[in-house]
Structure formats: structure tokens, C-alpha cells
Amino acid sequence: xxxxxxxxxALEQALYDDIAExxxxxDHKFSRGFNRKMKxxxxxxVVAESHLSVVRRxxxxxxxxxxxxxxxxxMGAAATTYYLWNNFRMQDxxxxxxxNITDVENCPKTLEEHYRLTADLxxxxxxxxxxxxxxxxxxxxxxxxxxxxxFQQVTKHGLTTMLNTEGKEPPVEVTINSCYGIYFxxxxxNCILIWDSGDYIINLSAHGISKNDLFVLAEFVQxxx
Amino acid sequence: MSKLSKKKFLERLYKANKQLMxxxxxxxxxxxxxxxxxxxxxxxxxxxxxxxxxxFSCNENTSYLVIIVRGISLNMLNAGKRTTELLDEIPAVDNxxxxxxxxxxFEQIVRNIDKLTPALKDxxxxxxxxxxxxxxxxxxxxxxxxxxRSSVARARKQLKQIIAEEFDNDK
Numbered sequence: 001x002x003x004x005x006x007x008x009x010a011l012e013q014a015l016y017d018d019i020a021e022x023x024x025x026x027d028h029k030f031s032r033g034f035n036r037k038m039k040x041x042x043x044x045x046v047v048a049e050s051h052l053s054v055v056r057r058x059x060x061x062x063x064x065x066x067x068x069x070x071x072x073x074x075m076g077a078a079a080t081t082y083y084l085w086n087n088f089r090m091q092d093x094x095x096x097x098x099x100n101i102t103d104v105e106n107c108p109k110t111l112e113e114h115y116r117l118t119a120d121l122x123x124x125x126x127x128x129x130x131x132x133x134x135x136x137x138x139x140x141x142x143x144x145x146x147x148x149x150x151f152q153q154v155t156k157h158g159l160t161t162m163l164n165t166e167g168k169e170p171p172v173e174v175t176i177n178s179c180y181g182i183y184f185x186x187x188x189x190n191c192i193l194i195w196d197s198g199d200y201i202i203n204l205s206a207h208g209i210s211k212n213d214l215f216v217l218a219e220f221v222q223x224x225x
Numbered sequence: 226m227s228k229l230s231k232k233k234f235l236e237r238l239y240k241a242n243k244q245l246m247x248x249x250x251x252x253x254x255x256x257x258x259x260x261x262x263x264x265x266x267x268x269x270x271x272x273x274x275x276x277x278x279x280x281f282s283c284n285e286n287t288s289y290l291v292i293i294v295r296g297i298s299l300n301m302l303n304a305g306k307r308t309t310e311l312l313d314e315i316p317a318v319d320n321x322x323x324x325x326x327x328x329x330x331f332e333q334i335v336r337n338i339d340k341l342t343p344a345l346k347d348x349x350x351x352x353x354x355x356x357x358x359x360x361x362x363x364x365x366x367x368x369x370x371x372x373x374r375s376s377v378a379r380a381r382k383q384l385k386q387i388i389a390e391e392f393d394n395d396k
Contacts, residue, residue: 003334007384008353010334015350018249019291025248034261038243041268042235096269162269 033157036134041162043129043137085173086180087196090163092170097163097184099194104156107199111136115202117151119220124149151221152203159201163192176202176218183211193218234279239268242287246294253298263301267294274365285355289365292347296366299344337387341380348373349380 001009083090084102091098110133121140124147130137140149163171164186171184174193181195181202191214192205202221206214243264250263270293271278278286341349351357351365359377363370 003388004353006334007338007349010338011346011350012354013335014338014346015288015291015354019245019287022245022248022252022291025252027244028247028251028257028260030243030247030261034265038239038265038268039236041265041272042232042239 040130040135085182088180088182088194090171090182092165097165097170099159099163099182101156101159101196101201104159107156109155109157110134111153111155111200113199114224115153115197115200115221116224117149117204117217117220118222118224119217121149148207149217150203150205153197154201154203156196156199156201163194174215176215177221183214197223231275231279235268235271235275238271238278238286238290241283242290245287246290249291249294250298253295253302259301260298263294263297266297270297270365270367273367277361277365288350288355292351293365295343296347334387337390340387341383345376345380345383348376349384352377352380 083092087101087103089100089102114136117138117140123145124140124142127139127141128137129139130152135152135154137152137154138150140151141147163184165171165184168185171182174181174183174195176193176195177197179195179197181193183191183193185191186205190205190207191209191211192203193214194201194203195218196202204214204218204221206217209217246264246267247260250260251257254260254263267290271290278289338346348362348366351362352359357365359370359373362368363373366373368376
């Protein structure tokens with residue numbers, strides 16, 4: 001065995017020794033909220049992937065057709081640059097912007113009221129991805145017209161959201177349906193609105209429509225019985 | 226790959242490795258919240274390098290996840306006190322054996338490998354054990370490629386010293 005091979009083997013052994021040491025530590029109890037964040041992160045990554053395929057298909061079609069909306073709601077981690085707007089606390093982390101919601105003490109921990117996108121979506125298929133006490137997340141798709149819309153309502157508690165701003169401008173403050181919110185464009189060319197409806201956070205995003213059209217679409221987000 | 230299989234793969238990877246990743250991070254950070262942050266950050270890297278992870282075996286994935294979360298934890302630990310590395314200070318040595326001609330016992334190398342800093346050890350492992358390119362390491366560890374290159378040069382230099390010292394001790 002050459003010295004190089006011995007070093008490679010020693011490095012590998014050192015790594016396995018380290019792993020064995022780490023494994024001796026007591027197990028950690030991950031909170032339900034953390035596991036939920038991770039689950040949502042994986043889910044949203046899948047959603048992001050579908051955005052890309054939509055973009056590729058759209059390029060082959062006549063220009064008239066597309067309104068593609070989807071949600072980019074992910075979770076993030078440690079801090080670099082903070083900025084606090086209203087109760088939206090954000091950290092610009094280069095590849096993404098991490099969003100936390102502050103002042104959640106008096107907000108419900110589960111979805112007790114329900115918001116929906118009430119626009120006329122006939123001709124769209126509906127795919128409910130999340131529908132539990134913490135999150136409602138739905139995608140609408142019209143394959144013929146190559147249109148995709150996503151909408152999400154989540155509780156504020158434990159919400160940590162990764163805004164996919166890689167290579168894009170940071171979010172800007174906006175008012176949506178008289179509520180405070182932010183607007184940004186994601187890496188996948190989606191226009192995204194996230195706003196505080198009072199007790200919940202609403203997320204609506206679009207691909208292939210203008211910022212103004214997205215705001216019009218947002219007016220159709222209403223509380224339902 | 227279908228959307229579902231990608232999601233399932235990520236969920237399985239998380240389920241299988243989250244404890245070890247947390248423990249790795251916690252052993253460095255000694256802070257539960259930061260350790261959880263590191264785990265989360267590590268999975269963002271996985272997502273970014275998904276195709277690689279999908280092609281690795283389970284054991285390989287575990288090794289890479291530990292290396293990634295360790296790198297993230299070290300970065301978190303060192304945040305704010307890092308100084309710019311001077312790349313020119315360390316001349317690159319292409320082959321560790323070029324200047325060392327003796328046969329050193331494997332046990333001697335194992336005994337001394339921990340003299341490398343954890344960050345250098347991980348980069349060296351990816352380069353020489355897992356055969357990653359410098360570009361791939363930069364992507365996986367979210368580092369500037371010049372930083373990777375300087376780290377590789379530093380690792381080579383330190384390993385050369387380790388071997389030389391062992392050789393001197395043997396004489």
C-alpha cells in the first residue's frame with residue numbers, strides 16, 4: 001500500500017471513528033414543528049422541480065397562454081443579515097432568504113378559519129398537497145393552457161420559511177387585501193406574495209404572469225366557511 | 226425521477242440520518258437550536274446536490290451528510306471570526322509521496338491524522354477517499370473553489386509534515 005493509499009484509508013477510518021463517537025450521544029427529540037418544517041421543505045422542493053418542467057414546456061408553446069403559479073415555502077436555518085419588517089423577520093442568506101414570523105403569541109396554533117382561492121378555476125385540476133390542522137396547500141393546473149396555480153394557508157406558529165431568492169432581488173414590502181405582506185421573485189421565475197391575514201400566513205405565487213396580475217389574483221383569496 | 230420518489234427519497238434520508246446529523250452538529254455547537262439549524266441547512270445542500278445523493282449508497286450518504294453537517298457547524302462556530310485566507314502562502318503539492326519516500330506504517334498515519342483540523346480532514350476525505358473533484362467539493366460544502374484549493378494545499382502540506390515527522394521519529 002502506498003502512503004497515499006494509507007492516508008486515504010486512515011481518513012476513512014477517522015471518519016467512521018468520529019461517526020461512532022457521535023452515535024454514542026443521546027438521541028435528540030426533534031419537535032413536531034421541526035419535523036413539519038423538514039417535511040414541508042422536501043415537499044416544496046418537489047414543487048420547485050415542477051416549476052422548472054413547466055417553464056420548459058411553456059417555451060415550446062405560443063406565447064399567449066401561460067399563467068403558472070406555485071408556492072415556494074421552505075424552511076431555513078442560521079443567521080447572517082437580519083431585517084425586520086412589521087412582524088416579518090428575514091435573513092438574507094445568499095442562496096435564499098429565511099423568513100420567520102414574530103408576535104405569534106395570540107395567534108391560533110391550528111387552522112381554525114379557512115382561506116381559499118375563490119377565483120373561477122374551472123378547467124383546472126386540483127391537487128391538495130397539505131390539508132391538516134397546520135397547513136392547507138393546493139395546486140391548480142390547467143395542462144391544456146399550461147397554467148398552474150398554488151395557494152397555501154399556514155399557521156404562524158413555528159413557521160420558518162425559506163424564500164427561494166437565489167440570484168434575485170430581495171423581497172419588498174407590499175399591501176395585499178389591506179394586509180401587510182412581501183413580494184419577491186424566486187429563482188424559478190415565480191412571482192410570489194406572502195402576507196399576514198391576521199391570524200394566518202397566506203402564500204400565493206405565480207409563474208408567467210405579471211406582478212400586477214398576481215395582485216389581482218390575490219384579491220380572490222378569501223375567508224370561507 | 227418522479228416527484229413522489231424524490232420527496233420520498235429525501236424523507237427517508239432525513240429519517241435515517243437526522244439523529245446522527247444532529248449529534249454531529251451538537252457535539253460541535255453544544256446548542257440544540259443551532260444543531261437543528263445545521264441539520265436543516267445540511268438538507269438544503271442535499272437538495273442542491275440531489276442527483277449525487279440519489280446515486281450514492283446509504284452508507285456513502287451517511288458519510289457525506291456527516292461531513293456536510295460538520296462543515297456547516299464549524300462555519301456557524303467560526304462565523305464572524307474567520308479571516309481571509311491567503312492562497313499564495315501555501316504552495317500546492319500534487320502528490321504527498323513526492324517528497325516522502327519512506328514507507329510509514331498505516332497505524333502511524335491513523336494516529337496522526339487527527340492532527341488535521343476537522344475542516345481539512347473532511348475536505349481531504351472527499352478528495353482522496355471519495356474521489357470528489359475540487360469543484361464538486363466546493364458545491365457540496367458550499368465553499369468558494371479557491372478556498373477549497375487552498376484547503377487542499379494546506380491538507381497536503383500538513384499530511385506531508387505528519388509523514389515526515391513519523392519518518393524522523395523512526396530514524
